[in-house]
Amino acid sequence: MKKSNSFxxxxxxxYILLFIFSISLLACNNNASEIKTETKKxxxxxxxxxxxxxxAIHPDGKTMAIKAIDKEGNQYDVxxxxxxxxxxxxxxxxxxGEKKLPIKMLVSEDQFAPVKAIDRGGISYDIKAITxxxxxxxxxxxxxxxxxxxxxxxxxxxxFYGVKAISPTGELNDVQGIKINVKEKEMTLNGFNVFAHxxxxxxxxxxxxxxxxKPKKKGKKKKKIEEKKSIIWNIKAVTLEGENLDVxxxxxxxxxFDLxxxxxxxxxxxxxxxxxxxxxxxxxxxxxSEDTYSPVKAISRNGNVYDIKAISSDGTIIDIKGIGRSGGxxDIKAITxxGEFYGIKAxxxxxxxxxxxxxxxxxxxxxxxxxGNKVFAHVKAITQ
Numbered sequence: 073m074k075k076s077n078s079f080x081x082x083x084x085x086x087y088i089l090l091f092i093f094s095i096s097l098l099a100c101n102n103n104a105s106e107i108k109t110e111t112k113k114x115x116x117x118x119x120x121x122x123x124x125x126x127x128a129i130h131p132d133g134k135t136m137a138i139k140a141i142d143k144e145g146n147q148y149d150v151x152x153x154x155x156x157x158x159x160x161x162x163x164x165x166x167x168x169g170e171k172k173l174p175i176k177m178l179v180s181e182d183q184f185a186p187v188k189a190i191d192r193g194g195i196s197y198d199i200k201a202i203t204x205x206x207x208x209x210x211x212x213x214x215x216x217x218x219x220x221x222x223x224x225x226x227x228x229x230x231x232f233y234g235v236k237a238i239s240p241t242g243e244l245n246d247v248q249g250i251k252i253n254v255k256e257k258e259m260t261l262n263g264f265n266v267f268a269h270x271x272x273x274x275x276x277x278x279x280x281x282x283x284x285x286k287p288k289k290k291g292k293k294k295k296k297i298e299e300k301k302s303i304i305w306n307i308k309a310v311t312l313e314g315e316n317l318d319v320x321x322x323x324x325x326x327x328x329f330d331l332x333x334x335x336x337x338x339x340x341x342x343x344x345x346x347x348x349x350x351x352x353x354x355x356x357x358x359x360x361s362e363d364t365y366s367p368v369k370a371i372s373r374n375g376n377v378y379d380i381k382a383i384s385s386d387g388t389i390i391d392i393k394g395i396g397r398s399g400g401x402x403d404i405k406a407i408t409x410x411g412e413f414y415g416i417k418a419x420x421x422x423x424x425x426x427x428x429x430x431x432x433x434x435x436x437x438x439x440x441x442x443x444g445n446k447v448f449a450h451v452k453a454i455t456q
Contacts, residue, residue, distance in 0.1 A: 124152035124237040124272065126164065126247060128201035128209070128225035131233075136204075136225065138211060138235065140166035140173070140189040140197035150175065150189070150199065152237035152245065152272040156399035160454065161431060162237065162272040163400060164247065165189075166197055175199060177213040177221060177249040179257055179265040185213035185221070185249075187270065194263040201225035201233065211235065213249045213268060218337035219344060219452075221249030221268045237272035245272040250342060252433060252450055269433050271400070276341035276455045305333035305418040305453060307345065307428060309382035309390065309406040312414070317385070317406070319392065319416065321347035321354070321370040321378035331356065331370075331380065333418040333426065333453035340420065341455040345428065346370075347378055356380060358394040358402055358430040360438055360446035365393035366430075368404060368451065375443035382406040382414065392416065394430050394449060402430025402449040418453035426453040 127135035139147040152162040153172070165172040166189035173189040180186055189197040201209040213221040214232065224232040237245040249268030252258060258266040308316040320328040330348045346353035347370035354370040361367055370378040382390040394402045395413065406414040416428035430449030433439060439447045 122154040122159075122240065124154060124159075124162065124239045124245070126150045126152060126235065126237055126272075128211070128233040128235050134204070135238075136201040136209065136233070138199060138201055138225075140168065140175075141200055141208070142197050147202070148189075148197065152247075154239070154399065156401075158398040158401045159239065159243065159245065160274045160427075160456075161400045161429075162245065164237070164270045164272055166199075168197070173197070174261065175270045176261060176264065176266045177223070177268040177270060179267045184210070184226070185267050187211050187213065187223070188264065190262050190264055192262055196264065201235075209233070216249075216251070217339040218335070219251045219342050220337075220339045221251065223248050223270070244275055246275050246341075247272050248342075250433075252431075273341060274455045276339070303335040303340075303421065305335060305340075305343070305420045305424075305426070307331045307333060307416065307418055307453075309392070309414040309416055312412060315385070316417075316419075317382045317390070317414070319380065319382050319406075321349065321356075322381055322389075323349075323376075323378050328383075329370075329378065333428075335420070340424065340426065340453075343418070343426065343453040345418070345451045345453055347380075349378065354378065355442065356451040357442065357445070357447045358404070358449040358451060360448045365391075365395050365407065366402070366448055368392050368394060368430075369445070371442055371445055373443070375445065377445065382416075390414070397430075397432070397449075400432045402432065404428055404430055404451065425456060427456050428453055 126138040129135060138150045140150055141147050149167045151167060152164050154162055164175050166175055173191050175189045177185045177187050187199040199211045201211055209225045209227050211225050214224050215222045223235050226232055235247040237247055250271050251268050307319040309319055310316055319331045321331055322328050332348060333343045333345050335343055345356045347356055354372055356370045358366045358368050368380040380392045382392055390406045390408055392406050395405050396403050404416050418426040418428055431452045432449050
């Protein structure tokens with residue numbers, strides 16, 4: 073009897089030990105799960121979209137709503153979309169049902185360039201300004217000034233009205249066509265040849281000359297602005313103490329070349345930045361990268377890249393990088409070894425000041441390939 077009881081106790085002890093082991097194992101697993109959850113990288117919360125109204129402005133102060141109109145005459149809202157804390161460079165979309173359609177200025181042989189919202193399958197929507205009595209006015213690109221194409225609503229008498237983006241709190245941006253490519257055609261989108269991208273940008277005091285009110289002949293091309301001598305703006309990194317440091321393009325041998333903003337028309341709100349290398353003007357881009365900060369490079373015709381660096385008064389070379397994206401803007405800073413960030417500015421000969429930023433035209437990571445390099449953003453000098 074004692075032997076049987078002893079056997080039973082041994083079996084019971086084993087079950088108790090097994091139960092305790094199982095509980096311990098489960099607790100370990102739970103703790104591991106908690107540790108894993110705590111160390112998981114958090115995603116930045118997505119900003120709530122702020123929709124800006126798009127209106128043509130009459131000289132008497134009255135506004136005319138800008139709409140996208142289909143072939144059946146149905147009208148759809150056109151909005152500037154602020155999806156981050158910056159509002160200096162905003163996308164403009166036509167809201168058609170659940171879709172947000174891009175709006176582009178198209179290549180055309182007409183005097184004024186048509187503006188359309190573009191959907192898949194070759195579908196397009198006319199962009200019009202609607203008057204109080206329901207009259208529909210054309211919205212067109214009328215004249216190109218360097219990288220900016222002036223956008224206006226045009227009445228039957230040939231009078232022009234500016235187009236503005238208006239925030240819910242009353243802030244104003246100019247609505248303009250933006251060119252990234254020096255060629256006439258920027259890209260082909262769903263079968264349409266794009267001349268310029270439509271964006272809402274900070275207002276500027278640029279002196280823009282209007283095009284003629286009416287074409288003299290059918291099929292006459294858009295007015296070309298007479299070529300003028302370029303104005304060269306200096307690019308500087310501004311330290312926390314207010315010192316301006318030179319910014320240079322540097323090749324693999326350590327040779328240094330000037331970096332400049334090029335104002336080649338009356339507008340200076342959106343200017344190309346170029347590295348001046350042996351008589352050539354090289355484009356400057358923020359490149360796609362897996363690093364914490366994105367490299368900024370000048371790219372030659374044969375695909376060679378030049379580092380973009382700031383140089384301190386004692387000759388110290390300081391990295392310049394794209395440090396973060398806010399909507400359509402990539403912030404560009406000089407970064408010291410101690411982790412200080414210096415802003416990058418463009419200075420005109422007469423004292424005007426622009427920000428140097430990366431500009432994104434598309435929502436996707438890669439904007440384009442240029443000579444074997446994946447471009448994340450285009451480096452421009454824009455109105456502050």
